[in-house]
Amino acid sequence: xxxxxxxxxxxxxxxxxxxxxxxxxxxxxxxxxxxxxxxxxxxxxxxxxxxxxxxxxxxxxxxxxxxxxxxxxxxxxxx
Amino acid sequence: xxxxxxxxxxxxxxxxxxxxxxxxxxxxxxxxxxxxxxxxxxxxxxxxxxxxxxxxxxxxxxxxxxxxxxxxxxxxxxxxxxxxxxxxxxxxxxxxxxxxxxxxxxxxxxxxxxxxxxxxxxxxxxxxxxxxxxxxxxxxxxxxxxxxxxxxxxxxxxxxxxxxxxxxxxxxxxxxxxxxxxxxxxxxxxxxxxxxxxxxxxxxxxxxxxxxxxxxxxxxxxxxxxxx
Numbered sequence: 001x002x003x004x005x006x007x008x009x010x011x012x013x014x015x016x017x018x019x020x021x022x023x024x025x026x027x028x029x030x031x032x033x034x035x036x037x038x039x040x041x042x043x044x045x046x047x048x049x050x051x052x053x054x055x056x057x058x059x060x061x062x063x064x065x066x067x068x069x070x071x072x073x074x075x076x077x078x079x
Numbered sequence: 080x081x082x083x084x085x086x087x088x089x090x091x092x093x094x095x096x097x098x099x100x101x102x103x104x105x106x107x108x109x110x111x112x113x114x115x116x117x118x119x120x121x122x123x124x125x126x127x128x129x130x131x132x133x134x135x136x137x138x139x140x141x142x143x144x145x146x147x148x149x150x151x152x153x154x155x156x157x158x159x160x161x162x163x164x165x166x167x168x169x170x171x172x173x174x175x176x177x178x179x180x181x182x183x184x185x186x187x188x189x190x191x192x193x194x195x196x197x198x199x200x201x202x203x204x205x206x207x208x209x210x211x212x213x214x215x216x217x218x219x220x221x222x223x224x225x226x227x228x229x230x231x232x233x234x235x236x237x238x239x240x241x242x243x244x245x246x247x248x249x250x251x252x253x254x255x256x257x258x259x260x261x262x263x264x265x266x267x268x269x270x271x272x273x274x275x276x277x278x279x280x281x282x283x284x285x286x287x288x289x290x291x292x293x294x295x296x297x298x299x300x301x302x303x304x305x306x307x
Contacts, residue, residue, distance in 0.1 A: 009187070013232060016190045016263065065149070068142055068178065070185040071232055 001046045003058040004077045007067045008039035042066055051078050085110045085127035085305070090156070090172075092117045092147045097133035097169065097286060104286035105130070108303055117150035128165045128305060129156055131172030133225075133284060143186065143228040144174030153179055165209060166278045167305070170226055173270075173280030182273055182280045183241070184233035189226070190263030196225040198294060199261060201269050201283060202252040205245045208276040213304030219256055220249075220297040222283040224269075229282040231264040231271075238265055246272050249281055 009015045015037050022036040044061075046054050058076050067074040087105045091098050091114050102112045113123045122129060136147035147153065153175070160166045160181050168176035176182045189195055203211055203218040214220070233241065241247050249270035251261040258267045262282075270281030288298030 013187070014190070014263070016188050016192055016230070020192055065145060066141070068145065068185050070177075070183075071187060 001049055001051070001054060002079050003044045003046060003054060004079060005042040005044070005058065005062060005066055005074055006039055006077075007042065007062075007072050007074045008037050009071055010073050013071050054078050086123065086125050087112045087128045087130060088115050088122050088126040089113070089130045089132055090115050090117060090152055091132075092134070092136035092150060094136045094138055095132055095134035095171070097171075097284065100284075100286040101130055101132040101169070104289050104298060104302060107289055108299065108305075115152060117147070117152045120151045120155060122152075122155050122159055126159070126164070128167060129159060131156070131166070131168040131175050132286070133170030133172060136171055136175065139171075139228070142174075142178070144171060144176075144178040147171075147175045148179040157181065160273075160278050163275070163277055165305070167210070168278075168280040169284060169286065170229075170282055173282055174228060176278060176280045181278045182271060183237055184231055184265075184271070186228050186282075187230040187232050187263070188228055189230050190260075194225070194227040195229070195262060197223065199224045199269075199283060200252050200254050200256075200259070202250045202256055202258075204247045204250050207245050208248065208272055208279070209305075210272065210276075210279045211248055211301070211304055214300065217256065219252065219254070220288075220301060221254075221295045222285055222288045222297050222301070223294075224261070224283045225287075226262070226282055229262045229264065231268045231282075233265055233268075241268075241271060242266075244274060246274065246276070248272055248279065249283070 017038040018036040203214045285298035288295040
């Protein structure tokens with residue numbers, strides 16, 4: 001079982017890396033870009049097959065360490 | 080000699096690199112210092128001030144300061160602060176204190192994505208606190224900054240609370256005292272304290288401004304007020 005965690009800056013918190021990347025894409029003539037957000041993906045391999053328990057634990061990992069909830073949101077996918 | 084010498088505990092994490100400059104600064108002001116390894120579970124007996132110095136604790140992995148906050152010594156620091164003990168976080172130390180929840184807000188990547196290293200003017204916004212009481216309000220200090228993640232963020236409500244309670248202690252400014260946008264910080268904030276005013280975090284490095292020959296002695300001006 002794996003937990004795939006995506007961490008992004010919250011909506012409304014300026015993402016300077018995303019902004020710079022957007023400008024670079026536009027300078028290459030890619031058009032129609034509304035916004036670019038850059039985040040990070042954390043993949044955790046887990047023992048066992050209890051999805052519910054895994055989800056609960058991974059959420060706690062996100063809240064305490066993996067994301068800074070002052071500025072970041074996260075999503076969890078268990079596969 | 081210092082009239083009221085303090086015992087200053089200076090923390091060391093893997094990747095800390097300003098501990099010796101910090102030690103030099105406080106010793107120059109007549110205080111006693113002790114380096115404390117991050118695996119210690121207790122602070123030295125009789126500690127009057129804890130300093131979390133600058134550097135790149137744990138290589139800034141994940142987020143600056145995010146891993147250091149789980150070091151054994153940080154439990155002791157949180158307890159020390161909750162009991163009213165004075166804690167100072169400089170640069171990476173400021174990042175660690177926000178991650179640990181001892182200070183509100185967070186520090187993001189600089190808006191221009193560059194590591195900014197230069198002398199910077201700072202405005203003393205508030206001196207009604209134990210740290211800057213020897214400085215004048217609106218006094219301008221010239222102290223180096225050196226960081227990639229110094230872009231202070233707090234939501235509007237949080238900013239209102241900081242301002243109403245006199246917790247904004249330092250702002251980036253020009254030599255004339257005009258507010259300056261340096262790294263994208265909300266309200267040009269360079270340093271804040273907690274609500275109880277016993278925990279102070281700042282991005283600039285006062286310990287690097289202790290000698291005229293090195294460009295500025297304003298760090299002496301700032302840190303000399305920290306005595307009891």
